[in-house]
Amino acid sequence: MFDPGNLKKIEAELAAWDARHRDLRTEQEQGKRYETESGIPVKPLYTPVDLAGQQFDYLRDLGFPGEAPYTRGPFPNMYREKPWRFTQYSGRSTAEETNELYHEQLAAGLTSIEVAFDLPTQLGYDPDHPMAAAEVGKVGVPVKSLKDWEIMFRGIDLDKVYVFSVSNAQASVILSMHLILAERQGANLQRLLGGMHNDILKEYMARGNFIFPPEPSVRLVGDTMLYCSEHAPRYDARLMCSIHIGEAGANRIHEAAFALSNSIAYLDEIQRRGLPVLDVVKNGLLCTTYCNHTDFFEEIAKIRAMRRLWGRVLRERYGIHDQGAHQLRFNGSQTGSPLTKQQPLNNVVRTAISTLIGALAGVQSVDPRTFDEGWGIASREAEILSLRTNQIVAYETRITNTVDPLAGSYFVEWLTHEIEERVWGEMERIDKMGGMVRAIELGYPQRVIAQDAYERHKGQDSGEIVRVGVNRFREDETGRKVRTYKAKAEVAKHHIEELQQLRRDRDNSAVSRALDDIKRVASLPPVGRENNLMPPIMQAVRSLATVGEICSALREVWGEYEEVSF
Amino acid sequence: MSNDTAMDNREPQRPVRVLLAKIGLDGHDRGVKVVALGLRDAGFEVIYTGRHRMPELVAEVALQEDVDIIGVSILSGAHELLVQRLMDALKAQQTPIPVVVGGFIPDDDIQPLKDMGVSLIFLADTPIATIAQELRELAAAKRLADTAASA
Numbered sequence: 020m021f022d023p024g025n026l027k028k029i030e031a032e033l034a035a036w037d038a039r040h041r042d043l044r045t046e047q048e049q050g051k052r053y054e055t056e057s058g059i060p061v062k063p064l065y066t067p068v069d070l071a072g073q074q075f076d077y078l079r080d081l082g083f084p085g086e087a088p089y090t091r092g093p094f095p096n097m098y099r100e101k102p103w104r105f106t107q108y109s110g111r112s113t114a115e116e117t118n119e120l121y122h123e124q125l126a127a128g129l130t131s132i133e134v135a136f137d138l139p140t141q142l143g144y145d146p147d148h149p150m151a152a153a154e155v156g157k158v159g160v161p162v163k164s165l166k167d168w169e170i171m172f173r174g175i176d177l178d179k180v181y182v183f184s185v186s187n188a189q190a191s192v193i194l195s196m197h198l199i200l201a202e203r204q205g206a207n208l209q210r211l212l213g214g215m216h217n218d219i220l221k222e223y224m225a226r227g228n229f230i231f232p233p234e235p236s237v238r239l240v241g242d243t244m245l246y247c248s249e250h251a252p253r254y255d256a257r258l259m260c261s262i263h264i265g266e267a268g269a270n271r272i273h274e275a276a277f278a279l280s281n282s283i284a285y286l287d288e289i290q291r292r293g294l295p296v297l298d299v300v301k302n303g304l305l306c307t308t309y310c311n312h313t314d315f316f317e318e319i320a321k322i323r324a325m326r327r328l329w330g331r332v333l334r335e336r337y338g339i340h341d342q343g344a345h346q347l348r349f350n351g352s353q354t355g356s357p358l359t360k361q362q363p364l365n366n367v368v369r370t371a372i373s374t375l376i377g378a379l380a381g382v383q384s385v386d387p388r389t390f391d392e393g394w395g396i397a398s399r400e401a402e403i404l405s406l407r408t409n410q411i412v413a414y415e416t417r418i419t420n421t422v423d424p425l426a427g428s429y430f431v432e433w434l435t436h437e438i439e440e441r442v443w444g445e446m447e448r449i450d451k452m453g454g455m456v457r458a459i460e461l462g463y464p465q466r467v468i469a470q471d472a473y474e475r476h477k478g479q480d481s482g483e484i485v486r487v488g489v490n491r492f493r494e495d496e497t498g499r500k501v502r503t504y505k506a507k508a509e510v511a512k513h514h515i516e517e518l519q520q521l522r523r524d525r526d527n528s529a530v531s532r533a534l535d536d537i538k539r540v541a542s543l544p545p546v547g548r549e550n551n552l553m554p555p556i557m558q559a560v561r562s563l564a565t566v567g568e569i570c571s572a573l574r575e576v577w578g579e580y581e582e583v584s585f
Numbered sequence: 586m587s588n589d590t591a592m593d594n595r596e597p598q599r600p601v602r603v604l605l606a607k608i609g610l611d612g613h614d615r616g617v618k619v620v621a622l623g624l625r626d627a628g629f630e631v632i633y634t635g636r637h638r639m640p641e642l643v644a645e646v647a648l649q650e651d652v653d654i655i656g657v658s659i660l661s662g663a664h665e666l667l668v669q670r671l672m673d674a675l676k677a678q679q680t681p682i683p684v685v686v687g688g689f690i691p692d693d694d695i696q697p698l699k700d701m702g703v704s705l706i707f708l709a710d711t712p713i714a715t716i717a718q719e720l721r722e723l724a725a726a727k728r729l730a731d732t733a734a735s736a
Contacts, residue, residue: 138610138661142637150639153666154610227612227636268615356615360709393709395662395691469618476619480712489710500692582635585618 021071030068052483056314057270059437065429073436080327080436084381084422087345089326090435091423092381093303098419103377104181104384105409106350107402110135112156112506113513114170121175123399129406131181131384134171135159136193141228143189143570146514155511158396163518164565168196178206182213183350183384188230190217190257191243191553192569195560198251214255214305217243220281220455221260223580224464225267230570233456235577238545239552241288244299246553257285258305258350261325264464265309266354268472271321272438274309276445277455277464279328283446284455286337293547296337303346304329310351310382312372319425320434322349322380327439328446351377352386360393362488363501370405374412381423385409395503465585518565525563533559534572541576601724604652606634606643608671611661616688616709620656623713629720640667644674647682653724654704655682660689664698672701681730683723687711 044063053061062069082088085095094100107129111117121132136159139151145163146155155161162168172182177200186193194215201211219236222229229236240257247256261278269277282304286296306329308322330345339345353373358366370387377385387408389401397405413419425431452458459465478484485491507513536555543550559569605621607614614636621631632650634643647655655675659667668686675682685705686698695706704723707716 138663142610144610150610150637153663154661157662222612227607227614266615267613268619469615469622472615473619473622476623476713479710480714486710503691582637584633584635 020075020077021067026067026071029066033064033066033068055271055317055434057272057317057438057441059317059434059441065433067429069429069433073433075432075436080432081426087342088330089346090323091426093326093346093348093383095422097381097422098378098413099422102413102419103351103382103409104131105129105406105413106131106133106183106384106386107406108133108135108185108352108386109397109402110137110160111504112137112160112510114160114162114167117160117171118173118175121171124402124406125175125180127403127406128410131183132175133386134182134184134186136184136186137161138228140566141186141188143192143230143566143574145518145565145567146511147518148567152511155514156506161510161514162193162196162566163514164521164563165196165199165560166521166563168193168200172200176206177201177204177213178211184213184215187216187219187222187226187228188236189566189570190215190219191239191556192560192566194243194247194256195553195557198254199557199560208251209253211251211254214258216260216307217257218260218278218281220284220459221263221278223459223582224264224277224468225269226263229580231573231577232580233459235541235573236580237284237288237456239573240285241292241545242552244285244289245292245294245548246551248298248301253302255305258307259329259347260307262307262309262350262352262354264468265311266356267468268475269464269468270471271309271314271317272441272445273464273467273471275321275325275328275438275442276449277468278306278308279325279332279442280446280449280455280458282329283332283336283450287454290337292545296333297339297341297344300333300339300344301341303343303348305348305350305383307350307352308382309354310373310377310380310385311353311357312369312376313357315372315376316431316434317438318376319380320431320438322351322382323431323435324439324442325349327435328442331443332446349377349380349382350384350386351380351382353388355388355392358388358390358392359486359488361496362494363390363393363499365488366390366392367404367408370408371412374408375416375418378412378418379425385412391501391503394501395505398503401503460583462583462585465583469585521563521565529562530559530564530568533562533564534568537569537572538576541573600628600630601654601721602630602632602650602652603654603656603720604632604634604643604647604650605656605658606638606646607636607659608638608640608643608657608667609659609661609663610637611659611663611688612636613660613688614658616660617656617658620658620687620707620713620716624717624720627713627717629717640671641674644671644678644680647675648678648680652682653727654720655684656720657684657686658688659686662689662691664688664690665694668698668703669701672703681727683727685720685723687716 081090084092138154140162144151259282261274265274326347329347333339387405389397389405391401683704687707
């Protein structure tokens with residue numbers, strides 16, 4: 020790539036430059052630490068010498084967008100075709116209110132829907148369960164049965180609007196609802212787009228929305244992947260989720276490494292069943308990534324490195340050379356923790372920078388948070404502002420004119436390579452432990468993430484990490500009020516009444532038969548494409564069994580996960 | 586707890602024992618783990634329950650483990666009901682262990698929590714040193730009260 024003679028000259032000139040300015044630099048840099056958020060040391064200057072030191076090879080390391088190794092992006096024309104999807108993680112306290120919100124969002128220019136469920140739904144409890152009492156409708160929409168899903172998407176064509184569900188432990192149930200509704204609307208499932216998290220392993224190490232122990236949970240992910248590979252092959256039945264690992268506190272290296280190692284666990288599950296892994300990855304993979312302003316270049320380099328790493332996993336581990344499989348697409352998601360409750364309008368700036376990071380990294384959707392994040396569930400005004408942020412970055416800055424504009428930056432390319440190698444090293448460590456399921460049982464990722472979070476907090480306490488408005492440039496916050504969304508009072512009662520009505524109206528013997536069938540299949544080992552839980556779960560959903568009933572049927576067979584200490 | 590004055594004289598040396606708990610369905614454990622690590626480094630004895638615990642169970646564990654303080658972390662907005670249940674359970678057990686709450690608590694809900702009997706509330710971004718200092722004071726006051734009660 021670099022002419023050796025020229026490189027020698029640059030090296031010599033660089034040394035001379037360094038000597039000329041070293042004293043000044045030493046004086047100016049005294050007592051300061053220069054490193055990325057993940058602790059990678061950063062030099063004052065990067066030149067071709069650094070890339071040569073990494074044996075940088077344009078065709079091998081970058082190539083061209085839309086082709087392996089996809090470093091420059093998953094599509095050949097990227098944003099020249101259309102900008103990334105504008106999305107917003109949201110749900111209200113009833114299906115009706117949520118439907119209203121989604122219509123408003125689409126009218127305002129949102130180009131994708133991202134469903135936030137309340138905690139009981141996420142953990143497989145009906146609203147009348149004692150565990151659910153305090154939390155019905157608090158952080159998202161309660162979905163009890165297919166009926167709620169129908170109401171939420173009334174007047175919304177599932178074959179036209181990309182719907183993304185943040186479901187994990189109960190993903191198989193929500194997937195069933197979605198496929199059944201899409202089919203009833205007349206959509207062609209073979210071409211249906213959309214997706215869901217369905218990345219249960221990160222729930223144990225980070226977000227905490229687990230129900231069953233890891234092993235049967237991974238089996239369930241395998242079942243959904245295999246089912247969709249046949250019946251809804253364009254639908255992202257599972258994605259790689261690194262965002263929640265980052266939000267739980269992991270640095271960018273651990274975030275990427277744990278997310279990729281989780282994905283390996285699911286692909287190993289397919290392999291264990293004696294099926295070709297290519298079946299479930301032939302259309303590439305979607306990754307929802309942490310995308311925050313707290314290290315601009317490291318965030319971008321991480322996303323570019325992850326594209327290369329996904330191809331490397333498929334090639335080296337599974338011998339998959341199929342180009343389409345290597346394509347890694349991204350949802351870039353801002354998260355709450357880098358935002359502040361103090362001086363809430365400052366978050367508007369943080370959101371704009373995060374959106375720009377997503378765009379410069381070439382992601383396929385950006386979900387900017389709202390400025391009132393530190394105060395509660397977003398108000399409509401704040402949601403609109405965060406949509407406008409996406410629109411301003413996409414339509415007013417002209418950064419969409421060319422693909423991967425940061426490519427070739429000595430620093431960005433150097434950092435991309437550096438992150439790739441560090442992540443790969445961490446993945447090897449997980450592998451040596453026996454894979455991610457084992458590592459979780461040992462409590463390894465849980466400990467690492469907690470330690471990373473602690474280090475960051477200590478940096479903040481000491482003032483080394485600056486949070487404007489929190490540990491520097493503070494204002495008197497007394498009397499500041501920010502109005503946020505409030506769930507209607509009596510919301511739990513409303514849902515319990517609806518549930519009772521549902522149980523009176525439906526054919527309860529059909530429901531029991533369907534639930535028995537789920538239990539029967541869940542107790543059989545999956546072999547090849549046999550004993551897949553999706554058909555009985557689909558049947559139960561059709562018969563209007565509730566999320567809680569279906570998850571309880573599985574609980575009976577598999578038990579519940581008890582968290583290990585960290 | 587003890588009528589032994591020699592024991593009482595040693596009390597201040599005994600590390601503060603804290604039970605940290607996640608109550609309800611909220612899975613956000615970053616904050617509680619940071620606090621656990623920070624308090625351990627500050628010399629506290631910390632027991633952490635893990636996630637998805639019901640308030641009644643936490644009260645029971647606090648009694649068994651003979652802790653000075655219970656710290657619960659909630660970020661899901663379900664604090665009002667869950668903390669009330671914890672306070673009720675403690676009352677039913679007749680174990681006056683001070684309760685502190687951390688996490689996401691809207692301004693308007695702070696006073697109602699205090700009215701329920703919550704001793705301290707720590708919001709996001711509170712320095713560990715502040716938490717440690719206030720918990721030490723709280724534990725010292727509790728031990729004094731215990732000593733007085735048993736004297």
